[in-house]
Amino acid sequence: MAHLVETMAYAGSTPWHGLGNNLPRKESIEVWQREAGMDWQILESPVHFKSDMVGHLSTIHSFPEQKVLYRSDTKAPLSVVSQRYHTVQPREVLEFYRDLTDVSGYELETAGVLKGGRKFWALARTGQGAELKGNDQVNGYLLLATSCDGTLATTATPTTVRVVCNNTLTIALDGSSRAIKVPHNTRFDPKTVKRQLGIAVSGWDEFMYRMKALAERKVQWHEALGYFMTVMCESSPTGALPEQLPNERALRKVQELYEGRGRGSQLDSARGTAWGLLNAVTEYVDHERRARSNEYRLDSAWFGQGAQIKQRALDAALQLAA
Structure with missing residues (x-):
């Protein structure tokens, strides 16, 4: 891989x-x-392409609107971008x-x-x-x-x-x-x-100050379930049972992390609180979420879908404590 x-x-x-x-x-x-x-440095080169004509020699053309970015050390291409790209x-x-x-x-x-x-x-x-x-x-x-x-x-x-x-x-x-x-x-x-x-x-x-408020906000089991369904499944807690949800594994995992298996879940700040809910999600995204490798998990947690899940978790936790 x-x-x-x-x-x-x-x-x-x-x-x-x-x-x-x-x-x-x-x-x-x-x-x-x-x-x-x-x-190493990012270097630039004009974009050129070759047109093949039957019975004739190929002709090299330029495409001035775009440029190729490549590495100075390996010469490996990185991307093709517009001339306006800094x-x-x-x-x-x-x-x-x-x-x-x-x-x-x-x-x-x-x-x-x-x-x-x-x-x-x-x-x-x-x-x-x-x-x-x-x-x-x-x-x-x-x-x-x-x-x-x-x-x-x-x-x-x-x-x-x-x-x-x-x-x-x-x-x-x-x-x-x-x-x-x-x-x-x-x-x-x-x-x-x-x-x-x-x-x-x-x-x-x-x-x-808001995070300390989360640590003071005690939550009931039905609030925890509703929170995780909202964050992990983007679903309403009413009607559907966990077995019927499309993201069942993730839902069960964050519940386990919240209920005692997560690192720091037994601290006074996290046990049975909105802060504990939030950290169950962030631990899942950073450490437990399925990924091709730790590298892919890092990229997602900082820049991709994982970062979006954590933002959703923060917003939902702040709503609970409002």
Whole structure:
């Protein structure tokens, strides 16, 4: 089976997806670039095609509206994009964190390349943290990711990690993510994004206030069932029995995680609470959901359908506590 992760590095404990080369904490950006496999460039070439004519030599034509992006090291093609497409280089993703790690107390924890170079990211701990009752620690992170195939805008996302289970959750309130997105028809300006993130990161206290409210909100069994059906099956809890639902395995798994099998599910903050409901879903998406490999699960949990499920879980939990 082909791996989705091309290369990756991490500092500290092994990340939840179990991938990558281990680095000492507070390593230089240059070392991160090498060990994370991000020491190459995205190059451009005009698009040409060959037309075959019976009885004649083939003719080479150009297609000026588009260009081919390819890797400088392997020459492997990455995508065909329009001439208006602005690339963000792998080194730029890491350079984004240089002043944050030198001056602002951030620490890089993971960085890497997905899908042969079509997508790459870096994740840093911000130094923010909060503790819910029962020593349930939640830390703040900043994820910067981009693509060169049009599947992902350059996106800076404030993220949380629950320490006891390494569950990840995007900071989002009132149905809107705090992520800053720069489409590829616009040039990526790190200074502008950091100014915008100043507003987003300031939402940490409000976000954790809401999470503490989830930890205080006790739920009944019928509320838990309704929550999981809404989140996992996008179904109403009335009428259908679990045996009749299309996503029965997922529903049963998150119920088991919530009812005691999940990491941290027995903590005071999670046992029988809306916070426990939310973390049952995030643990399922990050660790238990069926996937071709851990690499595919990571991609989904951060950028794909898994991220959408976690957002749905957060919205539903906040509604319960409203």
